[in-house]
Amino acid sequence: MDKSVSIGIHVPSVAVAGLQSGQAYAEFFRQVESFGFDAIWVEDRVFHPAPLADSLLLLLWAAAHTRHLLLGTAVLVLNLRLAPVVARQVSTLHHLSGGRLALGVSLGGRPEEYEGLGIPMDRRVAVFRESMAVLRQLLGGEPVDHAGKFFQLREATVRPAAPVPILVGGIVEAAIRRAGALADGWIMAPFGTIEDFRRGWQIAQEAASQVGKDPNKLTAGRLLYVAVDDDRTRARDDLVQFLHGYYGTGFDVDKHAIFGPAEEVTKRLREQVDAGITHLMLGVPTLDHTHLRRLAQEVAPALRV
Secondary structure (H helix, E strand, O other), X not given: OOOOOEEEEEOOOEOOOOOOOHHHHHHHXXXXXXXXXXXXXXXXXXXXXXXXXXXXXHHHHHHHOOOOOEEEEEEEEHHHOOHHHHHHHHHHHHHHOOOOEEEEEEOOOOHHHHHHHOOOHHHHHHHHHXXXXXXXXXXXXXXXXXXXXXXXXXXXXXXXXXXXXXXXXXXXHHHHHHHHHHOOEEEEOOOOOHHHHXXXXXXXXXXXXXXXXXXXXXXEEEEEEEEEOOOHHHHHHHHHHHHHHHOOOOOOHHHHEEEEOHHHHHHHHHHHHHHXXXXXEEEOOOOOHHHHHHXXXXXXXXXXX
16 A cells, blocks of 8 residues: 555444445445545444444445445454454455455454453463464465464465555554554554554554564554534534444543534544544444535545645
8 A cells, every 4th residue: 555645434334223235335335436535444343232244244345336445444353253264255355356455453352252252362462463473474375384372274375365455453552563563554543642643653663663664664544433514513413323332332422533514624634644644544424425425525635635
């Protein structure tokens, strides 16, 4: 991925009232592309109380209904999935999409998910590091021998090769360091200030340098939830309904989301780009095409200057 500003849409793939139809999502994906956005990003969980679409299957649906958009996870909880199976899925999706895939991953997950899937949460960092190593090797398309704590591979081969960029999400310092050292970039969550990003970005670049990587080649992504509406109360209400359904009522919409008239949203997003964000992942609360149009016509042009 290059360093120009990418403006992508983070798809609302969870809904307390029930998911919309496949055709509604297909039309939404087509609209994202026709409005000139650069990417589609999706979230990921295995267990959730609300109806939720699987991340990689939803990206497959997006791949089938678009032609040019970058398709990415922001982020896939790698620890909750077997890395070799993820490699096979990524290989297939990368091929079918024509090489348009980017993979954002994290160790994330809640205790009940680790317990339900039989994964030792107290060893989650070790699981993540080995999963990353196995995933990288398998996506190279060559036979892999790996004798680790969690994976034992002997001439394991996944083809076609899928040289996808891998980004790591996280907000704590250790996670950011892993992003710089192990991955092609960092995805910052919606929590935190621009100054938090600047500090985190410095940490990621330092970690990259320490392992001999060029820090200037790292991608800086950020998920930000947005709603454009001249009526700020209505914009806020739309975000509250969506975000409280996904994160729970503890999510502080006023602190961690961006909403209001186009001028206000543009100003705040421009600050993110000026701070060094290269990939904006704009989380919208609904599949509303009018909202997409306003983002495309009234916000995005000022962010590409």
